[in-house]
Amino acid sequence: MNELDALRAKVDQLQGSLLATECFLNALIEALAPEQRQIVSAFYASESAAFRAALMRSTAPEATVGTFERDVDRATRLLGDPPPEVVLPDDAPFNGE
Secondary structure, eight states, X not given: OOHHHHHHHHHHHHHHHHHHHHHHHHXXXXXXXXXXXXXXXXXXXXXXXXXXXXXXXXXXXXXXXXHHHHHHHHHHHHHOOOOTTOOOGGGSOOOOO
């Protein structure tokens, strides 16, 4: 097997692994109650914004950035919109003295 064939085989394996992971995540999302989906959606929006900022500062190829944006959009549609006033734990007010 030459180097190109080995790389193709590895890409094929990675694609299969990614598809299996995507199926698993889709099943988990479908199993969530609407309230849980809203919470996950809010956290996902926060995480994807952080990753987006990191990607924009990196030397990642345009194909990587484009695929990231496409998949974030698809996952966001699958999750549904977060409620308008979601307070994440890190943003919650502190009432300590």
